Amino acid sequence: MLARPAGQRREAIEEGDLVIVYESHDRMKAVTVQSGQELNNRYGVFRHADWIGKPFGCKVTGKSGGFVHLLAPSPELWTCVLSHRTQILYIADISFIISYLELRPGCIVAESGTGSGSLTTSLARSVAPSGHVFTFDFHGQRADSARQDFIKNGLDGIVTVEVRDIQGLGFPDKLNGKVDAVFLDLPQPWLAIPSAVNALRSNGALCSFSPCIEQVQRSCETLQKYKFTEIRTFEVLMRRYEVREELLKLLQSEETNNGTWEPIKELFSSPPHKKLCSGMMKDVHSVANECTGSVLDTRDKDMSSRVPGLLMAKPLLETRGHTGYLTFALSYIG
Ligand SMILES: C[S@@+](CC[C@H](N)C(=O)[O-])C[C@H]1O[C@@H](n2cnc3c(N)ncnc32)[C@H](O)[C@@H]1O
Known part of the structure; x- marks a missing residue:
């Protein structure tokens, strides 16, 4: 649940x-x-x-x-295990969306498209137990599979899935003036913006996710035309770290030959670790010298000295790059 x-x-x-x-x-x-x-x-x-x-x-x-x-x-784990029927949103974008849309229990959200339901699951947890997520996809089978997933996760009381072409028909009239937040993950989100204006209450928030900057430009133009305010676009990148204990062999610095000792370079020299690790080098170096103390006198020419059990943080190799841009705006109904 x-x-x-x-x-x-x-x-x-x-x-x-x-x-x-x-x-x-x-x-x-x-x-x-x-x-x-x-x-x-x-x-x-x-x-x-x-x-x-x-x-x-x-x-x-x-x-x-x-x-x-x-x-x-949990929604975070569900995003890791769900079956990918479409591209999905991941936790870096999801957490930013929830935060910038200011979602909380009781909020009403309209979303399109549902896709694999990765975002919907997190939206549902944010608005539960008294809020609701109305999510729309024009692909019947995807909508059905998402509905089954929401039932499996105990979210069927909080999420309603409907088959609807939101770019062609817009959000249904039953939502007019009732929605706190609209989220769009559509190929042509600007086509859905006029109906989002009707669905949103005054000062409601909209977010649109698009992989390409050209889509962002068209969406921003339409948001301006429909008098949205505070239009802002973000790209969220997340870098995960693995923390583990390493044995470091110490060598005298070849570059400076200034008599100091440094952990062997190979551990740090392969991309994408290089940039990060050059920044860490100073810290690692001082810890290394602290650990070894007098054994590692700078005049000591024994190259086999080791620092046992030094805790290292390395970025994971499968770190994701660009996923898309998030454009946020507030509706103003004067
Ligand atoms: C990239 S997926 C959304 C993924 C979703 N945000 C997630 O995290 O799982 C985009 C979805 O939009 C749907 N879609 C595309 N055009 C649509 C339209 N005109 N109306 C409704 N849904 C549409 C597609 O069928 C697809 O399932």
Whole structure:
């Protein structure tokens, strides 16, 4: 249940619950618990029946001794495990959208298109329990699959999915003047802006996600034409770090030959780590010398000295680059 307020989550796993089976940060799977069923993965065979009554977050061991963790679903985890029927929004953009649209419990949101429901799931948690998300996609099968996912996640009371061509028909009249925030992830978002004006209450907020700057330009022109204010465009980039303990071999600096000691360069020289690590070098160097103390006297020519267990932060290689631009604006109905 993704929409329960914090602190009201059930502790123990029950029959029929959705759990996120966590193997590693890049290997997770959503599983509905059904006693009688088994999960097979590279860590072994796991009986669902053994999970019932255990707390969310627990570690469970399979028949052959391998283990996985069973996590409670959250919108962030759902974005990691959902089946991609379209391009989806990720957590960097999602968190920025929720924050800049100032979403909170009780808000009414209109969204199009629904796509794979990655954003919708987070929108729903933000407005729950008293708000609502009306989400529209013109692709019937995608809308159906998203609806099934919302039911599976216990969000069906908070999200309504409809099949509708929002660029052609606009948002339905039933929403006129009722919506706190509109979100558009459409190929031609400017076509939906006139109806967004009708749907939004005065001072309501709009956000449009577009991968190309030409789409942003056309959207901004239309937003101006329809008297939106505070029009701002952002690009959100996220860099994730892996923190781990490294053994560092120390070498005398070749560049300066000034008698100081530095961790070997190869650890830092491969892109994309190079820029970051050159910035870190000073810190690593001072920690290294602190750790080694008198052993690493600058006159010591022993090149095999090592600093044990130095904690390192390295950016993950699969860091995402450009996804798109987020354009925000406020409606003003004078
Ligand atoms: C990139 S996906 C949206 C992904 C979504 N934001 C997510 O995080 O999962 C764009 C969706 O817009 C839908 N779409 C495209 N044109 C549309 C239109 N005119 N009216 C409604 N939906 C449309 C597509 O079917 C597609 O599912």
